[in-house]
Amino acid sequence: MTVREAGSRSHRGDADGTARALRRLRARWRTASIAAGWRFPSDWGLPEVDAVCSSAVLRCDLSDSLAGLGRARAASGAGLEETLTDLAALHAVLTHDQEHGGLIATDPDAAPTPMVRAAALAWADESCGELRNAETVESLTSLSTHAYLRTRLGEVYRRSRRAQVPVARTHALLVVTLDLSAVTGWARLMAMVLVADVLREVFDGGESVALLGPSVAVVLAERDPAFGERALNAGWLITERLAVDPQMATGRRPWLRVEQLPDTEDGARTLLHGLSRA
Template identity: 75%
Template sequence: MTVREADPRSHRGDAEGTGHELRILRARWRTASIAAGWRFPSDWGVPEVDEVCLSAVRRGDLVTALSGLGRARAEAGAGLDETLTDLAALHAVLTNADVRDGLIATDPNAAPTRLVRAAALAWAEASFGELRNAETTENLTNLTTLAYLRTRLDEVYRQAVRLRSPAAETHALLVVTLDLSSVTGWARLMAMVLVADALREIFDGGESIALLGPSVAAVLAERDSGFGDRALGAGWLITERLAVDPQLKSTRRPVVRLERLPDTHEDARELLNSISRA
């Protein structure tokens, strides 16, 4: 019996072919999801999206992959309706393979029940689990969470009432947003790790630094004389850190902006919710 050595080029070809399929499926799904009503394109591409695409291309277990996506959507602040519409967009893309431009009619009731159930249960578990556990820090970046920043804002506004001075005169909210639409996989998470590290280096005097979404971080700080210089320094340092990573070098410069705190506590909470989905 003759044993032939496998041609290494065949394995490379298979890997390249799979990678090409993944990129096409991901792009078609994203286009269809946005067309169906996904509100914030920049936060669509979480790593769990790639896991779902890989399962679909390899004809694997979509239920497990969609459970992971459902949890990720909840943790990122996406509502259940938006999450299930995104799932419907995926189902439309998978069942209309001949349509390549992403302009596919999405039917929210067409996705198989087992897939909807997997995504919905995972979304609900993550949503209500977050309320029960209410962790104050996010594990990967070690930044505080959106829930913790809400608590800090509560304290700032109570102090404002006591001092009879608007919260906007004593505190400011610095928001850092990355455009990670061209970045896939775990490189997206690494980008936010680098952002967190830079913000902690600049704002090291007790400010509250929080991760508000997959590509959004914020700093709640007192408005002192050095705040403007620190904000400018944070922008430069984040850009510098991202440029070191070859996978992140091509991303656009981070958007660093100052958000003036609203007059009322209720409006401040709405502002945080809006920022977290930007």
């Protein structure tokens, strides 16, 4: 009996040690990546990041998890240069003695070719795949995609030009942003699923509801007297539903704001790109 109990404690101790190692690696990698130039800290953490950390801590082959990360970075709007800089930060962390404090210097050219190849090819494949398969709906949340929203905006701007009425007078863009920097794993995705459910429930009159990034959703709606009330209602419902699950309760209310649409369609596309990385 004594032997079994000791083995059980050892197993739990190993599991706790692995969990601590995963958290340390993730935190050090994020810090190094931001220091190296990652522009939007709120969209750095993805489930694929945790998969890479798990492979590294367990000393498994990183190829598959890095490929998954490359695809996820492309899907979330991160450019190839930024993705490879993030990869260089990971390599710096993995090869730097964690017993020494301070920031870790990242060398963009130091990452081994197999690491770069796995992530870069997957990034390119995902980017080209988006062009080949321009889906209108994002699979997990069932919200419209970034590409579809651009198409809808084009229709709105063409109608505006014909009517000679500025788009900013007829339509509004409601932006919903969650701070998921403290949320890890699949809980990040489930938080956005809840946001999607609320937005579809509140804006059910033909508005375009789209997912722009890992933590950003938007609603393209006509400006009408009830728009402000619906926006406030959406904010309260999102907060209430996220609070039910401790893993998704960030302690911060979702940030809802109305963005004024620019005068031109090109300006609107630029705005969407910026919002997708917010």
